[in-house]
Amino acid sequence: MALREILKTSDNLETLRRISREVEVFDEKLFALLDDLTDTMLKANGVGLAAPQVGILRRAFVISLDGKDFYEFVNPKIIFEKGMQSDEEGCLSIPNQHAYVKRPRKVIIQAYDRHGEGFELTAYDRFAVAVCHEMDHLNGILYTDKIDTELTERMEKKLKNKRKVIEGTEVLTTSSEENAGASNARSNNKNNSSELSSKGEQT
Numbered sequence: 001m002a003l004r005e006i007l008k009t010s011d012n013l014e015t016l017r018r019i020s021r022e023v024e025v026f027d028e029k030l031f032a033l034l035d036d037l038t039d040t041m042l043k044a045n046g047v048g049l050a051a052p053q054v055g056i057l058r059r060a061f062v063i064s065l066d067g068k069d070f071y072e073f074v075n076p077k078i079i080f081e082k083g084m085q086s087d088e089e090g091c092l093s094i095p096n097q098h099a100y101v102k103r104p105r106k107v108i109i110q111a112y113d114r115h116g117e118g119f120e121l122t123a124y125d126r127f128a129v130a131v132c133h134e135m136d137h138l139n140g141i142l143y144t145d146k147i148d149t150e151l152t153e154r155m156e157k158k159l160k161n162k163r164k165v166i167e168g169t170e171v172l173t174t175s176s177e178e179n180a181g182a183s184n185a186r187s188n189n190k191n192n193s194s195e196l197s198s199k200g201e202q203t
């Protein structure tokens, strides 16, 4: 197992835009690639990483939303999509950027494991987002191609206003019940946004 360099769009856009080929041989080389993808993803605090992001143009990616359950997908196909969600995304190949992207809420995916055994998996919510994001990498598509501009702008504005209100409240009072509520809301917001951005950063 080893860490691999994650390609960035700033230096390797051409590679990241290429379409990856199917995996044909399920051998030690593939095992090493999948192990390395997982190690590299974890080291970068990611929740997903696709082979082309480390310069290997093969249809394989790994996902772990919580760092406990690990999923490997080889030659994956999305065979069913349902619903719509718009959530914050980021990409390890495009550091320090986030935006909202529209994705299906539920996807069913068919793929092979590292031993060439076929399986089918249903993914919802953030897991569905991660699957779609990584799938796109295999086709040279980046999340920045699909930004929900309107929502991204709206959320940025909202966050800015919220920060102002919170800071204002903090300065004005210290003991009213209203203020206690506001400070709770603030810490909740903090947790949520840091969780979101750490999730969003990572795929």
Ligand SMILES: [Zn+2]
Residues within 6 Å of the ligand: 090, 091, 092, 093, 133, 137, 202, 203
């Ligand atoms: Zn990505």
